[in-house]
Amino acid sequence: MKKLLTLTAIIGLLSSGCRKIEMDGGTTVVTPTTGTENTILEGRITENRTLKAGNTYKLRGLVYVTNGAVLTIEPGTKIVGETGQRGGLIITRNAKISADGTIDKPIVFTSESASPQRGDWAGVVILGNAPVNASFNGVQGVGEIEGGINNSDGLGLYGGTNPADNSGILRYVRIEYAGYAFLPDKEINGLTFGGVGNQTVVDYVQVSYANDDSFEWFGGTVNCKHLISFRTLDDDFDTDNGFSGKVQFGIVLRDSSVADISKSEAFESDNDANGSSLTPQTSAVFSNITALGPKATLANTGNNLFVWGAQIRRNSSISIFNSLIMGWPTGLYIDATKGTPTDNNIPGSLFVQNTIIAGSPTAVLYGASTTSPTGATTASINTWFNTAAYGSSVLTNNSDVGLTAPFNYTAPDFNPAAGSPAAAGGIFTHAKLNGLTNVNYKGACAVGDTWWKNWTKFM
Numbered sequence: 001m002k003k004l005l006t007l008t009a010i011i012g013l014l015s016s017g018c019r020k021i022e023m024d025g026g027t028t029v030v031t032p033t034t035g036t037e038n039t040i041l042e043g044r045i046t047e048n049r050t051l052k053a054g055n056t057y058k059l060r061g062l063v064y065v066t067n068g069a070v071l072t073i074e075p076g077t078k079i080v081g082e083t084g085q086r087g088g089l090i091i092t093r094n095a096k097i098s099a100d101g102t103i104d105k106p107i108v109f110t111s112e113s114a115s116p117q118r119g120d121w122a123g124v125v126i127l128g129n130a131p132v133n134a135s136f137n138g139v140q141g142v143g144e145i146e147g148g149i150n151n152s153d154g155l156g157l158y159g160g161t162n163p164a165d166n167s168g169i170l171r172y173v174r175i176e177y178a179g180y181a182f183l184p185d186k187e188i189n190g191l192t193f194g195g196v197g198n199q200t201v202v203d204y205v206q207v208s209y210a211n212d213d214s215f216e217w218f219g220g221t222v223n224c225k226h227l228i229s230f231r232t233l234d235d236d237f238d239t240d241n242g243f244s245g246k247v248q249f250g251i252v253l254r255d256s257s258v259a260d261i262s263k264s265e266a267f268e269s270d271n272d273a274n275g276s277s278l279t280p281q282t283s284a285v286f287s288n289i290t291a292l293g294p295k296a297t298l299a300n301t302g303n304n305l306f307v308w309g310a311q312i313r314r315n316s317s318i319s320i321f322n323s324l325i326m327g328w329p330t331g332l333y334i335d336a337t338k339g340t341p342t343d344n345n346i347p348g349s350l351f352v353q354n355t356i357i358a359g360s361p362t363a364v365l366y367g368a369s370t371t372s373p374t375g376a377t378t379a380s381i382n383t384w385f386n387t388a389a390y391g392s393s394v395l396t397n398n399s400d401v402g403l404t405a406p407f408n409y410t411a412p413d414f415n416p417a418a419g420s421p422a423a424a425g426g427i428f429t430h431a432k433l434n435g436l437t438n439v440n441y442k443g444a445c446a447v448g449d450t451w452w453k454n455w456t457k458f459m
Helices: 007-016 378-385
Strands: 019-023 026-030 037-041 049-051 056-059 062-065 070-073 078-081 088-091 096-100 107-111 123-127 168-176 180-183 186-188 191-194 201-208 215-218 224-230 237-240 246-253 267-269 285-292 308-313 319-321 324-326 330-336 356-358 362-368 393-395 403-405 413-416
Touching: 088 096, 123 168, 215 224, 237 246, 308 324, 330 356, 362 378
Parallel strands: 037 056, 049 070, 056 078, 062 088, 070 096, 078 107, 088 123, 096 168, 107 168, 123 191, 168 201, 191 215, 201 224, 215 237, 224 246, 237 267, 246 285, 267 308, 285 319, 285 324, 308 330, 324 356, 330 362, 356 393
Antiparallel strands: 019 026, 026 037, 180 186, 403 413
């Protein structure tokens, strides 16, 4: 929105030696002595724009990139959410973000507060035209993203018919202290995807101290690699409304004292809120995930709102391969209590294979509101999980996995030691793993791995 300067404002700027410029989607104040910009981003960005490293950019309220514009963010740039304004960045359908940082110059979205807290600002939302099973105002295949983002112009809608849609690039990016609850179960997360297509690049992204989920996918086909969820409130990887992308190399480290009233877990997955049979069905594939819960040892209690390492429910058909689920009260919960029973998808399309569950008093659990039509029970689901050909195992203690320092909040080390059962044994023969990187280990890291270092922040 263009704004007129008052005479008082002009005099103030002249006396301070600063120059104020009105731009599409915000206002910039330039300090001549340094050449740096302090820019407030607000309203809509309707034309291509570049945010430059060395300047300060502040999100005032929800900022929408629209009209097919590309928002380019240079490596090393810092964007903050204005205190008390619930600032957020919304990449709408047909627009793009090009946030392509580097290992030594990551792009950082964070709070402007000197004493930041989770929920200081809204978060980053990317909306695309890939298929979803949601509906809006009676139109199937289009959804309204959560969090009070949508408006009369439909800028909060997502979904379409193009699985190869391209919403841009997020690479070497950190998102910190984001998220707020617009309404119960209608939150903005650290990073939200709605109908994002598989030509979008998402690689090396850390979400820390989110006030709801770290990552949530509503439909779409986007593939992601090297994701880190650090000390979030609710869920780490939440999948809904037909998400069918693939996620490889992911790290979850929870704060044992902080969990959400809605119950907290590493994976939460629904086909949709009703557990319907609508298509596309949620069928995401996760491989090489290290999901560390609140229980560093069996004696640790942690917040009693922590429940499952992975809850697969409401007719979801996600699959987990080559992963480590460690330190959760229950490792894996197949939940058939609502909608089309989830166990209908076993073993045809829902797979958990070559995965270690460790340090969990209950490794595998099944639940149904009535007798399952498949006759499934906790005993039968345990038998399925432990099928010899699937290569999964249950270890009593987290220490049996042999990671270096996985539960150290300030200086974690997620790498397996030599001789660890996670240091070898990665298997990629399953058809669902086509297109992923074939590695010989389980979990997110190899012995001596460095991908999670230097661009990240753990504190």
